[in-house]
Amino acid sequence: SQKIEQNSEALNIQEGKTATLTCNYTNYSPAYLQWYRQDPGRGPVFLLLIRENEKEKRKERLKVTFDTTLKQSLFHITASQPADSATYLCALRTRGGSQGNLIFGKGTKLSVKP
Amino acid sequence: DGGITQSPKYLFRKEGQNVTLSCEQNLNHDAMYWYRQDPGQGLRLIYYSQIVNDFQKGDIAEGYSVSREKKESFPLTVTSAQKNPTAFYLCATAGGDTQYFGPGTRLTVL
Numbered sequence: 001s002q003k004i005e006q007n008s009e010a011l012n013i014q015e016g017k018t019a020t021l022t023c024n025y026t027n028y029s030p031a032y033l034q035w036y037r038q039d040p041g042r043g044p045v046f047l048l049l050i051r052e053n054e055k056e057k058r059k060e061r062l063k064v065t066f067d068t069t070l071k072q073s074l075f076h077i078t079a080s081q082p083a084d085s086a087t088y089l090c091a092l093r094t095r096g097g098s099q100g101n102l103i104f105g106k107g108t109k110l111s112v113k114p
Numbered sequence: 115d116g117g118i119t120q121s122p123k124y125l126f127r128k129e130g131q132n133v134t135l136s137c138e139q140n141l142n143h144d145a146m147y148w149y150r151q152d153p154g155q156g157l158r159l160i161y162y163s164q165i166v167n168d169f170q171k172g173d174i175a176e177g178y179s180v181s182r183e184k185k186e187s188f189p190l191t192v193t194s195a196q197k198n199p200t201a202f203y204l205c206a207t208a209g210g211d212t213q214y215f216g217p218g219t220r221l222t223v224l
Contacts, residue, residue: 009154032211043118043204043215044157089156093211102213104149106156 003027004092006105014113019077021108023090026071028103033066033073036089038107044089048075052095080112117141118216120205125221127192127199135190135219137205145208146188150174150201151218157204163188192221199223 004025013019023033032051036044050057050066050073057064063076077084087109091102121136139146145164149157159172163182177196182188192199200223205216 004156034212041202041218041220043206043218044213046212046214049211091213101147101159101162104157106154 004090004103004105006088006090006108008108009106010109010111012111012113013080015081017080019080019084019110019112021075021088021090021110023073023075023105024071025092028071028092029095030068031093031095033064034091034093034102035062035064035073035075036091038087038089040087047088077110080110082112082114085110085112118205118207118214120203120216120219122219123217125219127221127223129223130194132191132193133221135192135203135205135221137188137190137216138186139188139205139207139216140186141207141209141214142185143207143209143214144185146182147206147208147213148172148178148180148188148190149204149206151204152201160190160203 007022030052034049035047038044048057048064050064061078065074087107089107090105093102118139127133147162148160151157158174160178161169161172161180163169166185169180169182177193179191203219206213
């Protein structure tokens with residue numbers, strides 16, 4: 001069966017440390033993978049997109065890696081801050097899927113303690 | 115001021131009643147989506163529309179209906195046939211590869 005899993009429901013880290021979130025998928029052929037941030041009671045906000053032929057993408061303190069052999073993406077937040085506390089969703093677009101359609105993981109709730 | 119608006123933010127419904135959730139966008143995007151989110155769950159696709167006057171069922175369309183008469187608008191009706199409608203509903207548009215989400219409507223069935 002096809003699955004997209006974010007391994008941890010919750011991740012607690014200390015301010016200043018690097019947060020690493022994991023997204024694994026099975027039985028999909030991804031065209032690209034995206035990461036979104038969602039604050040409580042609000043809609044998700046797009047952060048980064050990485051394509052199947054890319055290994056790494058960076059944006060300020062954020063870094064995403066994509067390993068299609070391991071079927072895994074890692075999302076890193078360096079020098080984490082309490083303001084980074086939120087739920088982070090990974091989303092996958094399959095090759096051959098309808099334009100723009102995404103499959104979402106359940107999310108990992110990140111808490112950064114001061 | 116571009117964006118996606120959803121109304122109302124909170125909605126209460128009695129069992130057996132139909133209710134319509136509004137979604138309006140001024141991003142000029144062709145594709146629009148409705149998702150449902152339950153606590154601890156990912157986003158599940160209800161319906162999507164790639165173009166005006168056309169829409170397709172998503173993974174959990176039973177008990178829901180939509181229309182797409184205008185590019186800007188994609189209302190979702192939660193019918194009495196939906197057995198467990200209490201949830202957070204999110205509307206989104208797609209501009210290229212990225213989805214843009216509205217603020218959501220929290221529906222509670224009393």
